């Protein structure tokens with residue numbers, strides 16, 4: 150719920166800055182590690198955007214997979230089932246390079 154509120158606040162602030170009449174769509178980049186349930190977020194967004202510039206706007210979620218990088222051999226790989234082990238050298242010194250992001254990429258207004 151708080152997340153939907155945040156997205157609406159960011160989108161409305163951006164739309165007001167552009168002096169837009171209303172928001173048609175909001176594009177959000179969300180990492181897999183955030184554990185967001187898209188249907189639930191879209192539902193909350195629809196509910197909470199009523200009576201704001203974002204009322205009726207389409208929420209588009211762009212999910213990013215969880216990617217790790219081995220600090221030992223520099224291999225990039227998709228992390229499955231939270232197994233932070235390098236598939237190439239079996240190293241466990243892993244850095245997360247993608248999958249934790251959460252940001253409003255852009256909005257569509259009219």
Ligand SMILES: [Zn+2]
Pocket residue numbers: 219220221222223224235236237238239240
């Ligand atoms: Zn490695």
